Amino acid sequence: MTDRYDVVVVGGGIVGLATAYALLARSPRTSLLLLEKETRLAAHQTGHNSGVLHSGLYYQPGSLKARLCREGKAEAERFADAHGVPWRRTGKLVVAVDPSELPRLAALRERGLANGLQGLEDVGPERIREIEPHVAGLRALWVPETGITDYERFALALADEVRACGGTIVTGSRVTGLRRVADGGGTASSWLVSTSDGTRLARGVVACAGLQSDRVARMTGHEGSERIVPFRGDYYRLRPAARHLVRGLVYPVPDPAFPFLGVHFTRRIDGAVWAGPNAVPALAREGYRRTDVSPRDLAAWLTWPGFWRMAAPCVRTGLEEMWRDISKGAFLRSLQRYVPELRIEDMAFGPSGIRAQSLAADGRLVDDFSLGEAEGIIHVRNAPSPAATASLAIGQMLAERTIERFGLPARR
Numbered sequence: 001m002t003d004r005y006d007v008v009v010v011g012g013g014i015v016g017l018a019t020a021y022a023l024l025a026r027s028p029r030t031s032l033l034l035l036e037k038e039t040r041l042a043a044h045q046t047g048h049n050s051g052v053l054h055s056g057l058y059y060q061p062g063s064l065k066a067r068l069c070r071e072g073k074a075e076a077e078r079f080a081d082a083h084g085v086p087w088r089r090t091g092k093l094v095v096a097v098d099p100s101e102l103p104r105l106a107a108l109r110e111r112g113l114a115n116g117l118q119g120l121e122d123v124g125p126e127r128i129r130e131i132e133p134h135v136a137g138l139r140a141l142w143v144p145e146t147g148i149t150d151y152e153r154f155a156l157a158l159a160d161e162v163r164a165c166g167g168t169i170v171t172g173s174r175v176t177g178l179r180r181v182a183d184g185g186g187t188a189s190s191w192l193v194s195t196s197d198g199t200r201l202a203r204g205v206v207a208c209a210g211l212q213s214d215r216v217a218r219m220t221g222h223e224g225s226e227r228i229v230p231f232r233g234d235y236y237r238l239r240p241a242a243r244h245l246v247r248g249l250v251y252p253v254p255d256p257a258f259p260f261l262g263v264h265f266t267r268r269i270d271g272a273v274w275a276g277p278n279a280v281p282a283l284a285r286e287g288y289r290r291t292d293v294s295p296r297d298l299a300a301w302l303t304w305p306g307f308w309r310m311a312a313p314c315v316r317t318g319l320e321e322m323w324r325d326i327s328k329g330a331f332l333r334s335l336q337r338y339v340p341e342l343r344i345e346d347m348a349f350g351p352s353g354i355r356a357q358s359l360a361a362d363g364r365l366v367d368d369f370s371l372g373e374a375e376g377i378i379h380v381r382n383a384p385s386p387a388a389t390a391s392l393a394i395g396q397m398l399a400e401r402t403i404e405r406f407g408l409p410a411r412r
Helices: 014-026 064-083 099-114 125-131 151-164 210-219 240-245 295-302 305-326 328-336 391-406
Strands: 003-010 032-036 087-089 092-096 121-123 139-143 147-149 168-171 175-182 188-195 198-207 226-238 249-252 264-267 273-276 347-360 370-374 377-382
Touching: 003 014, 003 188, 003 391, 014 032, 014 151, 014 198, 014 391, 064 087, 064 147, 064 151, 064 391, 092 099, 092 125, 099 121, 099 139, 121 125, 125 139, 147 151, 151 168, 175 210, 198 210, 198 391, 210 226, 210 347, 210 377, 226 240, 226 295, 226 305, 226 328, 240 273, 273 328, 273 347, 305 328, 305 347, 328 347, 347 377, 370 391, 377 391
Parallel strands: 003 032, 003 198, 032 168, 092 249, 198 377
Antiparallel strands: 087 147, 092 139, 121 139, 175 188, 188 198, 226 273, 226 347, 249 264, 264 273, 370 377
């Protein structure tokens, strides 16, 4: 006998768990199964990020990122309070160290105001030193709403709620195939979900597969025109004697020509201070060490025309990132622009993370959250940062679509 469910959620990261949680809250009679291929939940992007609760500063006004980040952050703070997940508001200082960055800093403030951020403050050197005594800069933007949390603990709290609401979570279950099959009436109305530990039938599927999202979409014949290109980012930890150099979060002014924020400092919820990350193409989608290589993953982005079209105008920046990846001295110099007192002996090699970045064939980095739909299935194609901050809002959006598209009973 093949077990049957109303909904199967693929992926045990924070977005998949938040979706399952929201769906059961809105449709408590729904039978739901969440599948995670790893033996533990939150094993990849959720468990390998710096823990920042983003305020919504950077995102295009009116975009899904901007709206869901703001909504999701407020929901995340309430959820954390209710479930004993540690979090706090630390504020963030976005620092301009070169005159050429000042117009971008002013534009960033206007974007933050458009997104509804409160308490933004344009500050000079004296105020910078009040907030961060060891940080140097010409001007800065103080963003008091930014915070930090522990997203792995957050995800595990979501999992507890899913189980308490009657959902089933199975780890160590890799999805190997998704196929439409006919029910007794002769119409194709269910998904046969093949996994490494058996098969299940589902009325509908919500795929929140992160680093494997394009491959899961390919199983259904709805791959679309985007591919996941993984970027690895390495962090250094400041040794305990140097942690006093950073009180909270210190960020550079983002370069619009480069899709990532650049190296920055993050004081984490446990008091540790991380510096980084850089950003280089990962040689394995789930390989967190420089020596991890997957021929399949490597071939996937090397043969994707979009990668080369994206890389062409970013050659210089890309080479700088690669050099910083192998040179601790180069990494240090990029950090000293903001904290001049930092010394190489203050830095210990830290963790790494992999970002699942969706890339179109024309080389366009898919900047916003991106969904795809077909009969009986919803794909989360692209959910980069701030997806963890926005996870509860993303989950609510997906739950509403799932109930509507799959005809599930909703709580009145």
